[in-house]
Amino acid sequence: MYPETELSPQVEYVEYEGMLQFLANGLLDTSFIHWCQMFLFGHRLKNATQVAYFNTQRITGKECEENLPSVKEHLVEVYKLHEGKKYFLAPFLYSRHWVLFIVSPSERKGWILDSTYLKGKKNKSHYSLTNAIETSF
Numbered sequence: 001m002y003p004e005t006e007l008s009p010q011v012e013y014v015e016y017e018g019m020l021q022f023l024a025n026g027l028l029d030t031s032f033i034h035w036c037q038m039f040l041f042g043h044r045l046k047n048a049t050q051v052a053y054f055n056t057q058r059i060t061g062k063e064c065e066e067n068l069p070s071v072k073e074h075l076v077e078v079y080k081l082h083e084g085k086k087y088f089l090a091p092f093l094y095s096r097h098w099v100l101f102i103v104s105p106s107e108r109k110g111w112i113l114d115s116t117y118l119k120g121k122k123n124k125s126h127y128s129l130t131n132a133i134e135t136s137f
Contacts, residue, residue: 029098029115052082054090061094064128071129075136079105092129101129105137 058074079088090101100113110133112124124130 050086052078052085052088054078054088056091056093059090059092059129059132061092061128064132068132071132072136075132079137090129090133092127094127094129099127101127101133103133103137108137 054075055078059071064071082088086104086106088103088105090103092099092101094114097114097116102111102113104110112127112130114122116122
């Protein structure tokens with residue numbers, strides 16, 4: 001799915017049991033999963049060929065802060081590799097909390113799904129990935 005580099009993992013998946021363990025330990029917010037499903041259904045993304053994913057290991061908050069050019073390079077590489085895709089999903093680990101960025105370069109739009117958005121009184125500038133996305137597309 002991603003261009004191969006020396007940092008690329010060989011296999012990317014989450015086991016069902018692991019997901020349940022995350023839920024049981026309070027490490028995964030079910031509202032986050034529900035929001036993602038609602039968004040994708042609401043935009044009629046039944047055909048998986050309309051979606052591509054950015055590599056979560058290449059766009060971490062730490063990576064955005066310490067190596068922004070590398071993050072931007074990854075975003076552009078994935079976009080070029082999947083140029084016909086309408087949406088690009090970027091699960092982003094931010095302050096020990098998962099946030100989902102949904103980017104549509106062709107529409108020049110993006111959405112941030114964060115279950116703590118209102119509670120934390122956040123805006124797009126609170127996320128280091130925002131700058132990388134806005135300056136890449």
